[in-house]
Amino acid sequence: MGHSQAEKARSRERILQxxxxxxxxxxxxxxxxxxxxxxxxxTHGGFYGHFASRSELLAQALERAxxxxxxxxxxxxxxxxxxxxxxxxxxTGTAATTGSTATTAPASPADFAxxxxxxxxxxxxxxxxxxxxxxALSSDVARAEEPLRKVMSAHLEQYVARLAAAxxxxxxxxxxxxxxxMIGALLVSRVLTDPARSDAVxxxxxxxxxxxxxxxxxxxxxxxxxx
Amino acid sequence: MGHSQAEKARSRERILQxxxxxxxxxxxxxxxxxxxxxxxxxTHGGFYGHFASRSELLAQALERAxxxxxxxxxxxxxxxxxxxxxxxxxxTGTAATTGSTATTAPASPADFAxxxxxxxxxxxxxxxxxxxxxxALSSDVARAEEPLRKVMSAHLEQYVARLAAAxxxxxxxxxxxxxxxMIGALLVSRVLTDPARSDAVxxxxxxxxxxxxxxxxxxxxxxxxxx
DNA sequence: TGTACATCAGTGAACGCGCGTTCACTGATGTAC
DNA sequence: TGTACATCAGTGAACGCGCGTTCACTGATGTAC
Numbered sequence: 044m045g046h047s048q049a050e051k052a053r054s055r056e057r058i059l060q061x062x063x064x065x066x067x068x069x070x071x072x073x074x075x076x077x078x079x080x081x082x083x084x085x086t087h088g089g090f091y092g093h094f095a096s097r098s099e100l101l102a103q104a105l106e107r108a109x110x111x112x113x114x115x116x117x118x119x120x121x122x123x124x125x126x127x128x129x130x131x132x133x134x135t136g137t138a139a140t141t142g143s144t145a146t147t148a149p150a151s152p153a154d155f156a157x158x159x160x161x162x163x164x165x166x167x168x169x170x171x172x173x174x175x176x177x178x179a180l181s182s183d184v185a186r187a188e189e190p191l192r193k194v195m196s197a198h199l200e201q202y203v204a205r206l207a208a209a210x211x212x213x214x215x216x217x218x219x220x221x222x223x224x225m226i227g228a229l230l231v232s233r234v235l236t237d238p239a240r241s242d243a244v245x246x247x248x249x250x251x252x253x254x255x256x257x258x259x260x261x262x263x264x265x266x267x268x269x270x
Numbered sequence: 271m272g273h274s275q276a277e278k279a280r281s282r283e284r285i286l287q288x289x290x291x292x293x294x295x296x297x298x299x300x301x302x303x304x305x306x307x308x309x310x311x312x313t314h315g316g317f318y319g320h321f322a323s324r325s326e327l328l329a330q331a332l333e334r335a336x337x338x339x340x341x342x343x344x345x346x347x348x349x350x351x352x353x354x355x356x357x358x359x360x361x362t363g364t365a366a367t368t369g370s371t372a373t374t375a376p377a378s379p380a381d382f383a384x385x386x387x388x389x390x391x392x393x394x395x396x397x398x399x400x401x402x403x404x405x406a407l408s409s410d411v412a413r414a415e416e417p418l419r420k421v422m423s424a425h426l427e428q429y430v431a432r433l434a435a436a437x438x439x440x441x442x443x444x445x446x447x448x449x450x451x452m453i454g455a456l457l458v459s460r461v462l463t464d465p466a467r468s469d470a471v472x473x474x475x476x477x478x479x480x481x482x483x484x485x486x487x488x489x490x491x492x493x494x495x496x497x
Numbered sequence: 498t499g500t501a502c503a504t505c506a507g508t509g510a511a512c513g514c515g516c517g518t519t520c521a522c523t524g525a526t527g528t529a530c
Numbered sequence: 531t532g533t534a535c536a537t538c539a540g541t542g543a544a545c546g547c548g549c550g551t552t553c554a555c556t557g558a559t560g561t562a563c
Contacts, residue, residue, distance in 0.1 A: 046506040046558050054506080070413055072299040076550060088552085089507045097550060171412075182409035185398075185460035186297055196463045219474040220455070224447070227454020231446075233412035236423045247446040251482065273525050273539040281539080303517060315519085316540045324517060504559080512552075519545075526537080 055093045057083045062104035063111060067179040068172040071101055071187065105184070105191060108176035109198040116162055116175055117205075155209040155221075155256045162225050163245045163252075168232045177202065177222075178229040210256055221252055282320045284310045289331035290338060294406040295399040298328055298414065332411070332418060335403035336425040343389055343402055344432075382436040382448075382483045389452050390472045390479075395459045404429065404449075405456040437483055448479055 061083050066074055076097050077087040094100040161167065162175065171179045177199060184195045199222065207218035228248035235241040288310050293301055303324050304314040321327040388394070389402065398406045404426060411422045426449065434445035455475035462468040 048506085048559080051506060068413070070297075070299065070409065072297065075548080077548080085506095086508050087550085088509060091551070092506060179409065181457045181461055182297065182406065185457055186295070189463060192461055192463050195461050196467075199458065199461065200467070216470075216474045216477070219458075219471050220451070220478045223455035223458045223471055223475055224451035225454070226458060227452070228447070228450035230408045230412055230457075231426065231450045231453060234408055234419055234422050234426065236416060236419050240423075240427070243443075244446050244450055247443045248450055250443070251447045255478070275526080275539085278539060302515080304515075312539095313541050314517085315542065318518070319539060499563100501561105501563085503561080506556105506558090508554105508556075510553090510555100512550105514549080516547080516549090517545105520543090521541105522543100523539105523541075525539090528534100528536085530532100530534085 051092075054083070054085065054089075058085075058090070058093055059100075059104060059107055062100055063108040063176075064172040066101070066104050066183075067108050067112070067174065067176055071105070071180065071183045071191075074101065074104070076100075102190060102194060105176065105180065105194055108180070109195065111173070112175040112177065112179070113198065113202060115173060116158070116167075155206070156253045158206070158209060159221070159225065159249055159252045159256075163228055163232075163249045165242065165245065168229060168241070168245065171233065175226070175229065178226045181226060181230070217255060221255065224248055224252060278319075281310070281312065281316075285312075285317070285320055286327075286331060286334055289327055290335040290403075291399040293328070293331050293410075294335050294339070294401065294403055298332070298407065298410045298418075301328065301331070303327075329417060329421060332403065332407065332421055335407070336422065338400070339402040339404065339406070340425065340429060342400055343385070343394075382433070383480045385433070385436060386448070386452065386476055386479045386483075390455055390459075390476045392469065392472065395456060395468070395472065398460065402453075402456070405453045408453060408457070444482060448482065451475055451479060 058079065062074060062079055065079065065082075074097070076090050080087045080090050090100075094103070167174050177195065180195070184191050203215065203218045203222050206221055207213050207215050210217055210221075225248065228244050232241045232244045235244065285306065289301060289306055292306065292309075301324070303317050307314045307317050317327075321330070394401050404422065407422070411418050430442065430445045430449050433448055434440050434442050437444055437448075452475065455471050459468045459471045462471065
């Protein structure tokens, strides 16, 4: 219908957004230009007015998925608590598009335990399309070329740094392990067909990670650097 | 060349073996019937004399990859130590084909720590094609239909059970967490582009998992059930 | 404010390609005599 | 042991299909007068 410049920006945004969701749900390989364009009510030809190639879109969609999944992990669950914070953070519809990498401290959650519980929830497990892209796409990216691996590496390190900041001892080592364990547990919970066992993985990882956060017994220092 | 019945069995074995490697290296989606057949020096048409469809092969190749990856994790590293045990275990070339699911206890490693160190090694990280299929294909299978997820679930539970047996307290909870963390850490180490950081993830997971195995401080019972 | 026109967002036919699958075939295998 | 023949493992042309990408086009946008 309309062909204004403002609408072009909105179309691009819708394409990228849909792509970010679809790759998390079905993987990088499954994204098809034709089906993607149909899903945002456009025809395939128009795609190349927005992106140079499928592969360029893939890189941008991965970036977007990583930002969005990280943001979703930091804020409360999308159904209820997001409503409450909408007034303060989001001003316009397109505001979220620019400079999402700059924001660091303000949006982080209360503490490590809250973060872990939110990440290893049934809700997160059951909605990969809006969830953490690190978990959803790690195998895909592990097999991909360096450019995509660099994009994910950067976000992974950012995530680890935030986890470390949430820990009492700020240990990078612990944060690195916690991130790996959370990603692994979410993945495993998505594989298991028995719902009880799927829940059990999440519960087990929650328990052990929260126990890990309340410092180790060998170096029994209440608060402060261990070495 | 030859078309004997014995050769047909060997062809089938080569196809399945190659498929098990290729899916671990490049994912389920990337497996192409034509390229697979070319890689074992056959033509695409012959494929349907061995398997009913690509999808049937995929299920069998996943099963094979899971068995093989598990076996590789249990025995020593393929380069040196396998040589030593070759005389005792492998009798003929086709012996490995039959009844690989039956063997349980004899091939398990000395202890939990050895297992962890072997799993979270640079060698395992750098050879996904012959390594653990749980790590290589978890995202792919998480997105797949129930049949494939059931196949992986069964192997995952088998793996968890073996881990639990290797733990002093035999806690399923701990084994479930350890399996998730090992899978996650291996995946993350394969994503990270910085070699030093990739090594750091493996080291961090190794340290924390081995510490986890030497029982927790809150319930300080030396050996026996906690509840 | 109203008309003339360049711009350009989105359309849809067309391209070459690789895919999974089918099938008539070829020629070595292995059996019956 | 030697010949005649049915079997069947593997071949390669052909199929219909969806893919990524190109391009001549249409018609609303938005600017110049």
